[in-house]
Amino acid sequence: MLDYASLKVIWWLLVGVLLLGFAIMDGHDMGVGTLLPFVGHNDTERRVVINTVGPHWDGNQVWFITGGGAIFAASPLVYATAFSGFYWAMLLVLWALFFRPVGFDYRSKIDNATWRSVWHWGLFIGGTVPPLIFGVAFGNLLQGVPFHFDSNLVSTYEGSFWGLLNPFALLCGVVSSAMITFHGGVYLAHRTEGVIQQRAQHWVMLMGLLVLAGFSLAGLWLALGIDGYVISSTVRPEALPDPLAKTVSRVAGAWLGNYQRWPLTMLLPLTAYLGFVAAMLLLRAGHSFAAFWASGLGLAGVIGTAGISMFPFIMPSSSNPASSLTVWDSVSSQLTLQLMLVATLIFMPLIILYTRWAYRVMRGKVTAAYVRENNHSAY
């Protein structure tokens, strides 16, 4: 039986892994959605683009759904506070996601130019809005979010939807959007050939530069212009979770504290740079498969950087810092964490195995000839 404090940290890592799985898997088909109107110039080209992810988008989307479920199970207070606080942002994500299943499945079922163009813009929205909003959400987490709990732990969000759209958060939104588009572009270059592949590569280079610039700018801004949070009372990692049992203060530069405490964590931002640069170089050299995983490494670097900068905070409160949610006081009971850990350790390897099988079955370049031959069954 693992002790409670270790379980809490393990679950913080696991949720990070699930978010990364979401970014790598669902991220690449969302990125493909964003690029769809720009790399596919006519119906056949667009169908080629869509069919690179056609057999996989649904399975990939479950990373997102399971990530949400895991946060619900492992950290109900975070799930409850974030989803209800970011009400309109979450609804926008949800409504954007509506366009994906129907966009993929319905678009090519009717041979009509208007119909198809409605759905390919739908796929664009479904691929572009969620990563953008998740980036904005992370940007707000890093600055602290205005909410508080009453003594019964009823949470009240005191901000507005428009308050979420501040300059730093928008910059984070741009970074998130650009990296997901980058990742989708690398995948697209791997699965297509000819003119579509060239256009995808072109977008990858553009997005790569945007990610590197945006990530650097956000890092500088975070270091110089944004106050971090620290727990000012005694930290008791093994205690029963109670977010109101601590005191918290805002300190300039506090988000850099973990890098001084554990210098090895500086590898995370470094991984982000190395991953994206390596992906660009590998793609240019024609190693598109390796480029895909290098890009995944870049995603891991960005997500890891955001996570470790805030650790142990998950959702700091700007209006009532004592209500902030941390790794120590927002989680489920020891029994639930343990049980969910066992379930994850059993099923995650299986999921990876059969996902790999599905990609192997569908491997190879998607071409105009493929779409023609499978006119009635392909997307």
Added chain:
Amino acid sequence: MLDNVVDLSRLQFAVTALYHFLFVPLTIGMVWLLVIMESVWVMTGKQVYQDMTRFWGKLFGINFALGVTTGITMEFQFGTNWAYYSHYVGDIFGAPLAIEGLMAFFLESTMIGLFFFGWNRMSRKQHLLATILMAIGTNLSALWILIANGWMQNPVGAEFSYQTMRMEMTDFAALLLNPDAQAKFVHTVSAGYVTGAMFVLSISSWYLLRGRNVEFARKSFRIAAAFGFASVCSVIVLGDESGYTVGEAQQTKMAAIEAMWHTEPAPAAFNLLAWPNETRMENDWQVSIPWVMGLIGTRSISKQIPGIHEIMAQNRLRIRSGMLAVTALETLRRDRNDKAALSVLNTHKKDLGFGLLLKKYTADVAQATPEMIDAAVRDTIPRVAPMFWSFRLMVGMGMSMLLLFGWAFWASLKGNFQHRPRLLKLALYCLPLPWLSCELGWIVAEYGRQPWTIYGVLPTRLSVSTLSVESLYGSLAGFVAFYTVLLVVEMMLMLRFARQGPGSLGTGRYDNETAH
């Protein structure tokens, strides 16, 4: 005009859940029909069975897309609109939802890609394996959702903790083996099987009435008739089983379904028809069959079934005891070391939820007046008439489908069904029945749980997020708009492909071929 967040949140949940449940049962049932059709193809090698798998699979896919779309809403909504619920019971309720993702939904969603795109890239057996895994994933998905839902009806294996101010899991096995969840699972998936069977039966009948694709339609009809007959029997038997477990865990629901205001001497009579009067708390009139209710509800002739008035009397005691629990809890939240308050809380813990019902009337539960207690007692009974009629309509439709499938199955054994236009027309017109009865079943189960989200533990009123009425109206309007458009689009595609028939596969073997 609804003017409070609680009612609007309930309305939004009801609208989105009922809508989601238009697509789920068909998915659950159709996957097995696809497994059956494809298995026959793999075993016999007859081309028509592959065509059947692909054509019905196409319609399945159109339906599945909306099932996925509307399913994400359900997961989001616990967090967006039921934040206090998510906090208060997430420790238990979140686990089955997360496991559903890990164990079931991943499998289903990955395999569905191979089902549609893997035809020319895998051996026949490999493809069949993918289809079977997809079906298993779909059904496991239903299992975990109903384990979560079963816990809302009958919250076993959990304990309230005053330090964390929430329910915490104490026994995972109890959660899994909850009799409510088990009976509900089989009842619900069987209802899905009936829905799938009715869908194939009705559309095949339509082809036969028009004399189109006769061989294809005959084979589809036969499979649907046999599968549907077995499933409808299972729905009814397991519906009876969930009636029995409801009797143990949720007597209130049972009493409301039966409009049983008073406890009768065992075995109680069954009200076939009645006119419940909520203000007098009596039936204006009723048509009863002696003994039947006692036999269904208790499976004995000696056990009594409590009527509404007796349940209310019990609940009054529990509310009074719950007042002490709430008061002690409030003291403990101020001072965690108050031993006296802790001992009071531990004595009255099982009634804590009943005490919380008074929060509707006063913030200071300790000072609740007798009138407030009367009102809270009255609240513990859901409105009787909607329960009574929803249940009877659901059962009536179930019985009608039993007759239809019985006839269809008999005719398909004799093999002369394509010359029986009356049967074929009946099968066509009965198409909406499974959807209607599934929706009514949802109403009986969920409306009947009111005023609780978690029966006896957490009142619905306290479960919501802190949101404004304007936000709720806005989101509700958004859902209605999106869902209306999506339904129109889905129905249009469904009708288009159902009308066109297997010709839409472009194989050259059926009528109405699309040009290449």
